[in-house]
Amino acid sequence: MRGPVMKIEDIAVRYGDCWSIRSATITLEPGVIHAILGENGAGKSTLLKAAAGFAPRVAGTVRIEDGAAAIGMVHQHFMLVSAFTALENLVLGSEPTGSFGRLDLAKARREAEALMEKTGLRVNLDARTSDLAVGERQRLEILRVLYRGARAILLDEPTAVLSPLEAEELYTTLGALAEGGATIAVVTHRMDEVIRFAGHVTIMRRGRTVLSRPIAADERDHPKRLEDELTRAIMGGEPPPEASPPALAEDAEIAFSIEDLVLVDATGKRVLDGLNLAVKKGEIVGIAGIEGNGQRELVRAVAGLEPGVAGSIVLGGARLPAVRTTEDLRKRRRAIAVVHEDRHADGLMLDASVGDNLVLGELGQIDGPSAEAALIKHRIDRFGVNPPDAARRAGELSGGNQQKVVVGRALDRIEASPERALVVLGQPTRGVDVGAAATIHGAIVTAAEKGLAVLVVSADLGELRRLSHRILVLHRGRIVTELPPTSSDDVIGRAMLGMEDA
Numbered sequence: 369m370r371g372p373v374m375k376i377e378d379i380a381v382r383y384g385d386c387w388s389i390r391s392a393t394i395t396l397e398p399g400v401i402h403a404i405l406g407e408n409g410a411g412k413s414t415l416l417k418a419a420a421g422f423a424p425r426v427a428g429t430v431r432i433e434d435g436a437a438a439i440g441m442v443h444q445h446f447m448l449v450s451a452f453t454a455l456e457n458l459v460l461g462s463e464p465t466g467s468f469g470r471l472d473l474a475k476a477r478r479e480a481e482a483l484m485e486k487t488g489l490r491v492n493l494d495a496r497t498s499d500l501a502v503g504e505r506q507r508l509e510i511l512r513v514l515y516r517g518a519r520a521i522l523l524d525e526p527t528a529v530l531s532p533l534e535a536e537e538l539y540t541t542l543g544a545l546a547e548g549g550a551t552i553a554v555v556t557h558r559m560d561e562v563i564r565f566a567g568h569v570t571i572m573r574r575g576r577t578v579l580s581r582p583i584a585a586d587e588r589d590h591p592k593r594l595e596d597e598l599t600r601a602i603m604g605g606e607p608p609p610e611a612s613p614p615a616l617a618e619d620a621e622i623a624f625s626i627e628d629l630v631l632v633d634a635t636g637k638r639v640l641d642g643l644n645l646a647v648k649k650g651e652i653v654g655i656a657g658i659e660g661n662g663q664r665e666l667v668r669a670v671a672g673l674e675p676g677v678a679g680s681i682v683l684g685g686a687r688l689p690a691v692r693t694t695e696d697l698r699k700r701r702r703a704i705a706v707v708h709e710d711r712h713a714d715g716l717m718l719d720a721s722v723g724d725n726l727v728l729g730e731l732g733q734i735d736g737p738s739a740e741a742a743l744i745k746h747r748i749d750r751f752g753v754n755p756p757d758a759a760r761r762a763g764e765l766s767g768g769n770q771q772k773v774v775v776g777r778a779l780d781r782i783e784a785s786p787e788r789a790l791v792v793l794g795q796p797t798r799g800v801d802v803g804a805a806a807t808i809h810g811a812i813v814t815a816a817e818k819g820l821a822v823l824v825v826s827a828d829l830g831e832l833r834r835l836s837h838r839i840l841v842l843h844r845g846r847i848v849t850e851l852p853p854t855s856s857d858d859v860i861g862r863a864m865l866g867m868e869d870a
C-alpha cells in the first residue's frame with residue numbers, strides 16, 4: 369500500500385490579517401519519515417493543515433499524486449470525545465455496521481485488536497477516553513487515522529507528550545509504516561529525533577521554508593554537526609547558551625516536602641502510592657517517569673485539586689490544610705505556582721484574550737487597568753509571546769506560544785508574591801522551540817536563585833539533566849530512585865521501568 373507523493377509549491381496561508389505562511393515549498397515522498405522543524409509560530413502546523421486540505425490557502429498549489437489516497441492528520445491537541453470509550457472513539461465516523469445498519473462493536477473490536485497487533489500501538493479499548501493518560505490518547509489518535517485507511521499520515525508534534533521510550537516506540541512504528549510505503553510527515557521540536565529517525569528534513573522560519581534536504585545515513589555518525597546546522601537554520605543565528613542550576617547552599621533548609629501521599633482513582637488503582645519527597649530552598653528537583661505513573665496527579669495534588677488525597681504536603685514546616693474553599697485555594701496559590709501538563713484542561717482559556725490569560729486568577733490583586741496592561745506587556749516581552757498582541761484570542765496562538773503564556777504567567781506571578789515558596793511545573797517546555805525553552809529555563813533558574821523550591825516534571829530527560837540538582841524517578845505512584853543529573857538516558861530509563869539495578 370504505497371502512499372501518495374504530495375507536492376506543495378509556493379503556498380501562502382492567511383488567517384484574517386495574519387500571514388501564517390508566506391511562502392512554503394515541500395515535497396513529501398512515500399517511504400521516509402519527513403521531519404518539519406522551526407520556531408513556535410513559524411507555520412509548521414499550518415503547513416500540515418494545508419497539505420491535508422484544510423487551511424485557508426491564498427496562493428500556490430498542493431498536488432497529491434493519488435487523489436483518492438486518504439490523508440490522516442494527528443493534531444497537536446487531540447480531537448477525541450472524552451466521554452466515549454477508546455473503542456468508540458476509534459471507530460467514530462467510520463463505524464462498521466451489522467444487520468439493520470446497527471453499530472457492530474464486536475466487529476470494531478476485532479478490527480481494532482488486529483490493528484493494534486499489527487502496529488504495536490496499544491490502548492485499553494474499554495477505558496473512558498478521559499481516563500487515559502496523554503500518551504495513550506495519542507496512540508489512540510494514530511490508530512484512528514490508520515483505522516480509516518490513511519496512506520499519508522501527518523503528525524503535529526506527536527512526541528511532545530511522550531516519554532523517551534514511548535517516543536522511540538512511536539518512531540519504530542512510523543519507520544515500519546514508512547518502510548511499508550506510507551507517506552509520513554512529523555512536526556517536532558526535538559532535534560535528537562530528527563537526527564536518529566528522519567530521512568528528510570524541512571525547516572520553516574517566519575512563514576517560509578528555508579531549508580529542505582535529505583539526511584544521509586552517515587550524517588547520523590556526526591550528530592553534533594547536523595544539529596548545529598539545523599539549529600542555526602531554525603533560529604537564523606547562533607543558539608542561546610544552555611541553562612544550569614544555581615549553586616545550592618550546603619545548609620539550605622527543606623522548603624517543601626511530601627509525606628506518604630496516597631490517591632486512589634475511581635477504579636480502585638493507587639495512582640499515588642505512598643509518595644515521599646523533599647525539596648530544599650533554592651533547589652531544582654527533576655521528576656522523571658513514564659507517562660501515567662502519577663505525574664499528573666502529583667502536580668494536581670500539590671495544587672490542591674485532588675480532594676481525595678491522603679498524606680501530608682508540608683510547606684515551610686507547616687502541613688498544608690486540605691483545600692475546601694476558594695479562599696483555601698487562593699492562599700495556596702500565594703505560596704505555590706503550578707503549571708499543569710495539559711495546558712488546555714488546566715491552564716488556558718482559548719476563547720479569552722492573550723492578555724486576560726496572562727493575568728488569569730489575579731483578579732483584584734492588580735492595581736487598576738493601567739497596571740494590568742503594564743503587567744501583561746511585561747509578561748509578553750519577558751517570555752517572547754508572538755505575536756505580541758494582548759487582544760488576540762489565545763486559541764489563535766501557535767501551540768508553543770500558548771505554552772509561553774501559561775508558564776510565563778505562573779513564573780512571573782510567583783516571583784512577585786511575598787509568600788512565594790514553591791514552583792511545580794508539569795512539562796514546562798512541551799511544544800516550545802529552542803529559543804523559548806531557553807527563556808523558560810532562565811526563569812526557572814531565577815526562581816531558584818530567589819530561594820524558591822522548584823519541582824520540574826518532564827518527559828525530556830535532556831531538560832531534567834540540564835536544570836536539576838537531583839533527579840527523582842517516579843514509578844507506579846512512588847519515588848523509586850534518586851539519581852544525579854549526570855546519569856545517562858540508559859540509567860534513568862531503566863529506573864523509569866522500575867528495574868531494581870538502576
Ligand SMILES: Nc1ncnc2c1ncn2[C@@H]1O[C@H](COP(=O)(O)OP(=O)(O)OP(=O)(O)O)[C@@H](O)[C@H]1O
Nearest residue numbers: 383388408409410411412413414764765766767768
Ligand atoms: N486559526 C488561526 N487564526 C489566526 N491565526 C492563526 C490561526 N492558526 C495559526 N495562526 C497563526 O499563524 C502562525 C503560524 O502558526 P502555526 O500554528 O502554524 O505555527 P507552528 O510553527 O506550528 O508553531 P508551534 O511550534 O508553536 O506549534 C502563528 O503566528 C499563529 O498565531
